[in-house]
Amino acid sequence: MSQLRDRAEREIGPRLIVAASTVTAPARAAAGARRLAGRSGRVELYFGFDEPTSAFAVIDLAQRLHGRKVIFDLLPVVERGIEDDPALERKRVYRIADGRRLGRRIGLTLSRSEPIDPQQTAFLAAWVAAAPRGAALTRFCVAACRRLWFESDGPLDEGRYEELWRECFGSAPVADGAAVRANEQQMTSRGPYETPSAWIGGRWFFAHDRSAQIADWLDELGWTVK
Numbered sequence: 001m002s003q004l005r006d007r008a009e010r011e012i013g014p015r016l017i018v019a020a021s022t023v024t025a026p027a028r029a030a031a032g033a034r035r036l037a038g039r040s041g042r043v044e045l046y047f048g049f050d051e052p053t054s055a056f057a058v059i060d061l062a063q064r065l066h067g068r069k070v071i072f073d074l075l076p077v078v079e080r081g082i083e084d085d086p087a088l089e090r091k092r093v094y095r096i097a098d099g100r101r102l103g104r105r106i107g108l109t110l111s112r113s114e115p116i117d118p119q120q121t122a123f124l125a126a127w128v129a130a131a132p133r134g135a136a137l138t139r140f141c142v143a144a145c146r147r148l149w150f151e152s153d154g155p156l157d158e159g160r161y162e163e164l165w166r167e168c169f170g171s172a173p174v175a176d177g178a179a180v181r182a183n184e185q186q187m188t189s190r191g192p193y194e195t196p197s198a199w200i201g202g203r204w205f206f207a208h209d210r211s212a213q214i215a216d217w218l219d220e221l222g223w224t225v226k
Contacts, residue, residue, distance in 0.1 A: 027201040027202045028220065028221055028222070032222060035069075035222060040069045041069060041221065041223040042070060042071045042073055043065060043071070043073060043200050043218075044073045044200070045058065045061060045072070045073065045207060046080075046183065046187040046197045046198075047074070047077070047195050048076065048077055048125070048195045049076060049121035049125060050078075050116040051095050051116075051195065051196075052096060052100075052102070052110060052112070052149045053095050053195075054145070054196040054207075054208070055099065055146070055148060055149040055150070056105075057196035057198070057207040057211065058074065058145045058196075060102075060106055060211045061198070061207065061211060061214065062141075062142050063106075064214065067225040068223045068224065069223060070218065070223050072138050073133055074137060074138065074141050075129070075183040075186070075187070076124065076129055076180060076183060077183050077184045077187060078119070078122050078125050078180055079118070079181075079184055080187065080193060081194055082193065089115075092115040093115060096112070098208070102209075108150045110150060111149065111150050111151055111152055112149055112152075112153050116148070120156055121156065122180070123175065124144060124161060126177050126180055127165060127173035127174070127175055128141060129176050129182075129183055130173075131173070136168045136169050137168075139168045140168040143164055144164060147160075190204070191204060192204060196208050200218065201217065205217075
C-alpha cells in the first residue's frame, strides 16, 4: 500500500496538475475581474530556506515579478515531501548540484557544498510566515537566500539574520510556528508535496525550472510588466 501511495504522489499527482493547467479561460476571466475591481494578482511561492533550488526561485521570481501588479506571497515551509522517503538524503545532495546549475543562470556562484538540515533554518521560516506580505518581506527573503546559499558556508548565525531583518523592517522579528504549519497544510491541499512550487491563477509550476513559463502565464493572465 505504501508503494502505491508513493507512486501516486510521484506520478499521478504531477500528471493531474499538468492536466488541470490546460484550462485557461476561467483563470483569465478571474484575473480580468480582479483588475476591474482594482485588485492585484497573486503569486504564491512555497519554498524552503534549507534548499538552494528554493533560494534560486525566490531570487529569480522577485526579479521577474518586478513591475507587475501582483502580490508575491512568500510561503516558507519546513516539513514537506514524501513521508519516510528512502531517497531523501540523495535528493538533498542532488539539490546542491541543481542549485549550482541554477545559480549560474542569474550570475551567482553557490557557496555551500553540503545540504542544510531543515530545522536549522526553521527560525527563518517562522519569522517570514508571521510577517505581512510586501516589499520589505521580499527584500528580506531575497537577501537571506543570497546570504544562505551564495555568500556563506558553515554554521548559521541567527544573530546576523536578525540584523538583516531589522534592516528590512526596522524592528525585531516575531516567530510563528503555527503559521509555518498552515503553509505546509495549504501546500499539500493545493496538490504539490515538494518545494519550490508556485501557484498562480489556478495553475501549478515547479518554480525553480519553470520561472520563464511563470512569466508567460502572468502575461497571458494580463499581469504584464508596466
